[in-house]
Amino acid sequence: MLCMDLDEVFKALADASRRSLLDRLHASNGQTLNELCGGLAMTRQAVTKHLAILEAANLVTTFRKGREKLHYLNPVPIHQIGERWIRKFERGKLTALSELKRQLEKRDE
Numbered sequence: 001m002l003c004m005d006l007d008e009v010f011k012a013l014a015d016a017s018r019r020s021l022l023d024r025l026h027a028s029n030g031q032t033l034n035e036l037c038g039g040l041a042m043t044r045q046a047v048t049k050h051l052a053i054l055e056a057a058n059l060v061t062t063f064r065k066g067r068e069k070l071h072y073l074n075p076v077p078i079h080q081i082g083e084r085w086i087r088k089f090e091r092g093k094l095t096a097l098s099e100l101k102r103q104l105e106k107r108d109e
Contacts (some may be wrong), residue, residue, distance in 0.1 A: 005058070006084070009077045012057035017042060018050045022059060025073035032068050 012018055024036060037047050051071060054060040061072050085093070 006081065008057040009059065009081060012053050012059055013078075015050070015053075017046070018054055018095070021050055021054065022049070022073060025060065025071060029072050030070045032070060036071060 020040070021036060023045075025031060028035075033044065033047065033051070036051070037044050042050075046087065049059060055062065059074055059079050061074050063070050063072065
């Protein structure tokens with residue numbers, strides 16, 4: 001994956017609304033625009049714009065089924081980020097730090 005492609009993925013993931021759309025696709029892949037708009041506090045036009053950015057970053061792919069356009073999550077770019085940026089920082093140490101943080105926060109409750 002080219003550096004420029006990674007830049008597009010990071011930009012796409014930087015927005016909470018786009019991450020929410022990815023979460024919705026992760027929960028139920030192959031949704032139409034109407035299905036993705038359901039229950040969101042966004043206009044159809046806003047969802048369309050966010051989906052276009054996700055498609056440009058290769059995080060979402062689409063297929064036509066008759067008159068419907070189905071949206072699917074493409075997890076490959078996220079996996080590549082994980083391999084490139086997280087793996088090298090040793091997941092074991094990060095897991096230990098995360099657990100320590102969780103325990104400290106739990107103790108403060």
